[in-house]
Amino acid sequence: MFESILKELAKKLLREKTVDLVIGYGSSQYPFRTEPLLINKEEQVATLTWNPFCGNNLARYLKYYKNTQHKIALMVKGCDSRAVQVLLKEDQIKRERLYLIGLPCSGLVNQEKLLKQFPQTSLEDFEWKESGWFYQGKKINPSLLLEETCLRCRHPNPTEYDELVGEPMTDSPYQVYQQDYLEPVDSLSAEERWNRWSKEMSKCIRCYACRNSCPLCYCQECFAESTQPQWVSPAPIPSDNFLFHLVRTMHMAGRCVECGACERACPVSIPIAQLPLKVEAIIREQFQFEAGTDQESTAPLLTYQENDPGDFIK
Amino acid sequence: MKSGKITETNLLQWIKTQQKNFLITEKVVHHQPDFFFDESHEIKNVKEALFLSWDKLFNYQWENQQWQVEDIQPSVPSRFLMALPCEIRAIYEVLDRVFLQLPEIESAYSLRRQSLKIVILGCINPEPTCFCSRVGGNPLWSHPEALFILPFHDGYFLETNKPEQFDIIEKAASLNTTEREEIDNLRKQLEEKTIQEKLSADVPQGLYDLFEDEEWENLSWKCLNCGACTYLCPTCQCFDINAEGRLKGFQLKTWDSCMFPKFTLHASGHNPRPTFKERVRQRVLHKFSYFPLREEGHYGCVGCGKCIEICPVNWNIREVVERMVKKIDNQHKK
Numbered sequence: 001m002f003e004s005i006l007k008e009l010a011k012k013l014l015r016e017k018t019v020d021l022v023i024g025y026g027s028s029q030y031p032f033r034t035e036p037l038l039i040n041k042e043e044q045v046a047t048l049t050w051n052p053f054c055g056n057n058l059a060r061y062l063k064y065y066k067n068t069q070h071k072i073a074l075m076v077k078g079c080d081s082r083a084v085q086v087l088l089k090e091d092q093i094k095r096e097r098l099y100l101i102g103l104p105c106s107g108l109v110n111q112e113k114l115l116k117q118f119p120q121t122s123l124e125d126f127e128w129k130e131s132g133w134f135y136q137g138k139k140i141n142p143s144l145l146l147e148e149t150c151l152r153c154r155h156p157n158p159t160e161y162d163e164l165v166g167e168p169m170t171d172s173p174y175q176v177y178q179q180d181y182l183e184p185v186d187s188l189s190a191e192e193r194w195n196r197w198s199k200e201m202s203k204c205i206r207c208y209a210c211r212n213s214c215p216l217c218y219c220q221e222c223f224a225e226s227t228q229p230q231w232v233s234p235a236p237i238p239s240d241n242f243l244f245h246l247v248r249t250m251h252m253a254g255r256c257v258e259c260g261a262c263e264r265a266c267p268v269s270i271p272i273a274q275l276p277l278k279v280e281a282i283i284r285e286q287f288q289f290e291a292g293t294d295q296e297s298t299a300p301l302l303t304y305q306e307n308d309p310g311d312f313i314k
Numbered sequence: 315m316k317s318g319k320i321t322e323t324n325l326l327q328w329i330k331t332q333q334k335n336f337l338i339t340e341k342v343v344h345h346q347p348d349f350f351f352d353e354s355h356e357i358k359n360v361k362e363a364l365f366l367s368w369d370k371l372f373n374y375q376w377e378n379q380q381w382q383v384e385d386i387q388p389s390v391p392s393r394f395l396m397a398l399p400c401e402i403r404a405i406y407e408v409l410d411r412v413f414l415q416l417p418e419i420e421s422a423y424s425l426r427r428q429s430l431k432i433v434i435l436g437c438i439n440p441e442p443t444c445f446c447s448r449v450g451g452n453p454l455w456s457h458p459e460a461l462f463i464l465p466f467h468d469g470y471f472l473e474t475n476k477p478e479q480f481d482i483i484e485k486a487a488s489l490n491t492t493e494r495e496e497i498d499n500l501r502k503q504l505e506e507k508t509i510q511e512k513l514s515a516d517v518p519q520g521l522y523d524l525f526e527d528e529e530w531e532n533l534s535w536k537c538l539n540c541g542a543c544t545y546l547c548p549t550c551q552c553f554d555i556n557a558e559g560r561l562k563g564f565q566l567k568t569w570d571s572c573m574f575p576k577f578t579l580h581a582s583g584h585n586p587r588p589t590f591k592e593r594v595r596q597r598v599l600h601k602f603s604y605f606p607l608r609e610e611g612h613y614g615c616v617g618c619g620k621c622i623e624i625c626p627v628n629w630n631i632r633e634v635v636e637r638m639v640k641k642i643d644n645q646h647k648k
Contacts, residue, residue, distance in 0.1 A: 028628050029630070029633065030442060030443070030622075030628070033628050034628070035536060035627055035628035035629070036535075036536040036627050037536075038532075038535050038536070056626070056627060060538070061536075205358075205367060205541075205545045205546070205569075206541075206545075207540050207541035207542040207544075207545045207546075207571070208540045208541060208574075209538065209540035209541075209542040209626050211540075212538040212539060212540040212626075213538055213540070213626050213627075225574070225576055233556075233558060233566070234368075234554060234556055234566070234568045235367075235368035235558075235566055235568050236367050236368060236568070236569075237368065261626075264626065265538070265540070265542070265626035267542040267545075267546055267624035267626075268358065
């Protein structure tokens with residue numbers, strides 16, 4: 001239903017020259033997948049789609065247009081709109097060049113979970129209503145279905161948009177179920193955590209899919225690839241993999257919008273979003289701050305106040 | 315050619331007794347979960363057995379006003395590698411051609427290659443992302459030097475030309491006529507189900523002629539320029555060399571990817587592949603044009619579909635090639 005509204009909207013925006021191009025999600029020839037779609041002619045809207053597999057954070061593509069004059073329409077979920085807000089605040093793009101098509105989101109569906117828990121199923125069997133996920137009319141725990149990062153989503157509605165397509169969500173899976181992806185990791189002892197992350201880090205091949213899918217990793221030259229000076233060895237050994245991911249995590253502190261695009265991009269299934277998510281959890285608790293939820297507040301790491309909390313630094 | 319059948323228990327027993335010296339790929343585990351018994355045996359990709367993600371080439375040290383250089387010979391145990399036909403084709407058809415052709419033989423690769431005994435598991439369950447027959451392979455492709463294995467109702471069918479390398483063949487019982495027929499039927503069925511025509515012989519030159527085509531820009535826009543596809547590709551073989559340490563250290567060889575902007579960055583600051591368009595075009599043309607033009611029509615892609623499976627933005631090399639092939643066909647018609 002929303003697909004036809006989206007298509008009409010995209011066509012109208014192009015026809016009336018409100019924008020020069022539309023960045024949205026396109027359907028894929030494979031089931032349960034979508035892909036980023038660039039539309040600059042009306043007829044290209046044919047494959048435009050919106051479903052719980054639209055996992056890319058499209059704000060990532062705005063960096064291509066930083067120095068162009070294009071007016072851009074962008075499809076944004078709650079997390080994507082937060083990324084746009086951070087980019088606006090960091091002066092990476094001007095608001096007047098953007099037309100944000102807001103998409104209330106009940107969480108992304110994890111393909112692996114779907115096929116494991118509900119083999120031989122189709123997406124029509126699932127529905128979000130009355131603050132819950134239903135499978136063939138029966139209420140199910142969303143942890144059976146959703147991306148882990150979506151289970152802790154606090155902003156199912158876009159925080160900034162020009163037009164909203166679909167009914168705004170009254171609450172998110174997190175608000176209803178209070179399941180936190182980080183809890184099992186938090187409850188481990190320091191030694192267990194070290195062992196767990198050492199194992200995960202030994203899997204990393206340093207393809208940089210996590211960094212490149214992130215809307216807020218837009219450095220001209222990433223420290224990880226700098227050779228003068230060289231901070232990180234190009235060899236994908238656990239120590240330097242750790243270094244890369246931890247420095248990236250600190251660069252994201254107070255900026256990460258918790259979309260989980262990095263984790264979904266990882267080709268070797270490292271739960272890599274847990275690192276920035278943990279930092280954001282600390283910032284939420286200690287500084288009462290969430291990145292990309294408004295245009296006024298200053299990110300904690302960009303300012304200094306005498307009464308800044310410091311007890312959490314151990 | 316020596317062939318026979320063996321029970322699943324015996325096969326698993328054989329794999330287990332080799333311990334750390336029996337590598338199996340992720341794709342094999344996906345097809346035959348029973349073959350998995352320990353994480354240390356599983357590799358993501360056949361390259362990990364031959365062309366490592368990082369490797370020390372030699373040690374160096376500045377001493378008494380001169381450089382002392384010490385060669386490093388990799389210690390290579392004799393190992394088995396079990397993989398699917400597409401993955402093994404990556405070794406025979408691509409990696410061997412790159413690293414073992416005179417006059418430039420890659421010594422570490424050569425050493426590892428010589429001590430590798432290859433087991434091919436026939437692929438009875440091709441995925442929607444697979445396209446091996448389009449690039450000259452097929453789900454039951456085999457090589458006489460390797461041990462070929464195919465699951466059937468009564469265990470596993472085995473076949474090899476080198477029985478001295480694979481002691482398990484001694485334990486194999488011979489097949490009776492009905493069983494032979496079953497294997498033949500299985501092969502036939504699979505072929506009918508999966509075989510597509512190989513890309514036509516004019517594709518490499520046709521793609522070469524489309525170098526300046528405007529389509530590349532549209533095709534490449536969504537690519538994130540990460541290295542997931544190239545690092546997990548069984549045939550991608552580009553690498554980088556770095557000196558680790560100033561006056562004392564080692565020469566380090568690591569995987570590199572044509573998808574990275576810095577891959578082609580010159581010391582002058584000029585970059586001949588400045589945008590996603592040039593980089594994506596390079597990946598496609600290297601595999602589907604430059605390599606076959608140089609290597610008697612053998613493609614640099616084995617159609618395993620791994621890059622399609624893991625791409626964060628669903629960038630589909632098969633779809634792109636088919637689209638460009640259509641362009642070639644249309645030009646011929648004109």
